[in-house]
Amino acid sequence: MMRGLRAFPGLLRVGFVSALAYRAEFLVWMLAYTMPLIMLALWTAVAAEAPLGRFGEREFSAYFIGTLLVRLSSGAWVAWDLNFEVRQGTLQRRLLWPIHALLTFLAENLAALPMRAVMSVPIAIATTLWLGPVWVKDPVQIAIIPLTLLGAFLLTFLPMAMIGTLSLFWESSLSLYDLWLALYTVLSGYVVPLELFPPQLKAAVHALPFRFMLAVPVENMVGLMTREQALIALFWQWVYVLGFAVGAAGLWRVGLRRFAAYGG
Amino acid sequence: MRRYARLLLVQLRAAVLLQMQYRLDFFLEIGLALFWIAAALAPLYVLFSMRDAVNGWNAYEMLVVVGFFSMHKGVLATVIQPSLNNAVEHIRKGTLDFLLLKPADAQFMLSTSKLELAHLTDVLAGLLMIAWALEHLPNVHAGPLDLLFACLLFLCGLLILYALWIMVISLAFRVVKVDNLSYLFVSLFEAARWPASIFRGALSLFFTFVIPLALMTTYPALAVLGRARLQHFAIASAVAGGLLLLSRFVWQRSIRAYTGASS
Numbered sequence: 001m002m003r004g005l006r007a008f009p010g011l012l013r014v015g016f017v018s019a020l021a022y023r024a025e026f027l028v029w030m031l032a033y034t035m036p037l038i039m040l041a042l043w044t045a046v047a048a049e050a051p052l053g054r055f056g057e058r059e060f061s062a063y064f065i066g067t068l069l070v071r072l073s074s075g076a077w078v079a080w081d082l083n084f085e086v087r088q089g090t091l092q093r094r095l096l097w098p099i100h101a102l103l104t105f106l107a108e109n110l111a112a113l114p115m116r117a118v119m120s121v122p123i124a125i126a127t128t129l130w131l132g133p134v135w136v137k138d139p140v141q142i143a144i145i146p147l148t149l150l151g152a153f154l155l156t157f158l159p160m161a162m163i164g165t166l167s168l169f170w171e172s173s174l175s176l177y178d179l180w181l182a183l184y185t186v187l188s189g190y191v192v193p194l195e196l197f198p199p200q201l202k203a204a205v206h207a208l209p210f211r212f213m214l215a216v217p218v219e220n221m222v223g224l225m226t227r228e229q230a231l232i233a234l235f236w237q238w239v240y241v242l243g244f245a246v247g248a249a250g251l252w253r254v255g256l257r258r259f260a261a262y263g264g
Numbered sequence: 265m266r267r268y269a270r271l272l273l274v275q276l277r278a279a280v281l282l283q284m285q286y287r288l289d290f291f292l293e294i295g296l297a298l299f300w301i302a303a304a305l306a307p308l309y310v311l312f313s314m315r316d317a318v319n320g321w322n323a324y325e326m327l328v329v330v331g332f333f334s335m336h337k338g339v340l341a342t343v344i345q346p347s348l349n350n351a352v353e354h355i356r357k358g359t360l361d362f363l364l365l366k367p368a369d370a371q372f373m374l375s376t377s378k379l380e381l382a383h384l385t386d387v388l389a390g391l392l393m394i395a396w397a398l399e400h401l402p403n404v405h406a407g408p409l410d411l412l413f414a415c416l417l418f419l420c421g422l423l424i425l426y427a428l429w430i431m432v433i434s435l436a437f438r439v440v441k442v443d444n445l446s447y448l449f450v451s452l453f454e455a456a457r458w459p460a461s462i463f464r465g466a467l468s469l470f471f472t473f474v475i476p477l478a479l480m481t482t483y484p485a486l487a488v489l490g491r492a493r494l495q496h497f498a499i500a501s502a503v504a505g506g507l508l509l510l511s512r513f514v515w516q517r518s519i520r521a522y523t524g525a526s527s
């Protein structure tokens with residue numbers, strides 16, 4: 001563990017340089033996050049006729065720009081990488097390193113964040129110019145923005161790492177990720193702000209992990225939550241992070257015993 | 265011409281046989297497709313539980329547009345995407361040489377090389393959505409002529425989609441990593457799920473002139489609802505024809521510049 005922590009800055013540097021090297025490809029991946037803008041078009045058209053609850057055109061715009069920003073800063077791709085490395089057998093090289101393999105993946109995914117900021121900071125500035133100061137004003141809530149974003153990133157990364165680890169048992173584990181993504185799309189507030197959901201559904205959505213991956217950081221960022229609500233949500237978000245971290249580490253231990261390194 | 269029809273049958277048979285080998289994956293894919301359809305309908309369900317109409321479109325009229333979108337997406341995922349991803353693989357590995365040597369048109373051979381039959385689910389679901397919506401639209405009497413008109417417009421949309429996709433793939437001859445370009449294309453295409461009038465400002469310009477989404481889903485929907493005019497067909501067929509010619513030209517230019525990737 002200590003060795004992993006000491007090596008971590010170096011791994012981050014390597015990851016950053018490799019993200020920089022493939023910057024054109026990286027840019028195309030970033031441009032593909034169009035869903036928030038498509039939803040923004042729909043919901044602002046709705047709100048142009050009359051506001052829905054406390055959502056007018058301005059609130060919808062801020063909310064969906066917020067989802068875009070959170071998506072940009074919490075993306076991970078470890079499921080594909082792990083599945084690929086298991087099938088190709090190249091995972092064995094990584095296993096020889098004196099650090100937990102999941103930590104090396106974490107470093108690679110985390111290291112892309114500065115590049116992602118290159119996209120998201122101008123978007124945030126442009127939004128401020130377009131809509132005025134829509135962001136939260138409470139100092140405590142501003143202070144926890146980075147924490148909620150990091151939590152959202154880890155809640156994206158850890159379940160993905162678990163599904164990637166499942167490749168050790170089952171080759172088509174990526175289908176499971178597809179299912180997870182479909183659930184996420186609806187239940188995280190990606191296509192509809194969660195408070196517009198019918199009341200029966202709201203209770204279920206409230207307890208599931210998906211909203212902590214997107215809606216919680218967004219609602220905190222654009223001031224749709226009170227300070228108390230935000231702090232409670234932050235607490236539960238990190239409880240989920242801890243739970244998934246334990247789950248991923250456990251699954252990895254079990255799965256690794258089955259790894260036989262196909263290929264050479 | 266007859267030769268190509270026979271060739272098409274042979275290609276399709278091979279593609280189907282290939283699919284039959286992976287039966288579990290096939291059913292898994294169908295299940296997932298159903299899940300995604302439900303996910304795509306969720307925002308509309310929420311929206312129309314609070315509102316009767318948006319921008320002049322009520323729930324069922326909107327569902328017709330979504331139905332056409334789902335059909336387009338199904339065809340894209342069944343035929344176009346797998347074949348042309350196959351093309352990128354050929355280009356990268358240098359095995360395109362073998363295909364070019366065959367005594368048939370390379371674009372034809374590539375375009376029919378692979379099928380993902382599970383995604384026909386989206387096509388079927390799209391048809392069902394349209395039929396179901398028509399049941400609930402008492403003021404719309406879609407006669408055979410309207411339906412024929414809608415089919416023609418839908419076909420134009422498919423041709424536009426195919427032409428755009430060929431042009432994206434032609435990029436693979438220049439930049440090797442094209443799999444994320446296809447991903448970008450699919451995510452832009454998602455915007456076609458709403459009636460074109462929803463988009464305003466810069467977005468509406470982009471989706472009219474760069475990617476003519478309105479032609480693909482809104483026009484056929486208008487035809488089903490009995491609101492399409494002949495000029496809609498004129499525009500759609502002109503754009504489809506123009507883009508097909510352009511894509512053929514781009515493809516041939518790219519093939520000519522291709523020098524093989526292997527030894």
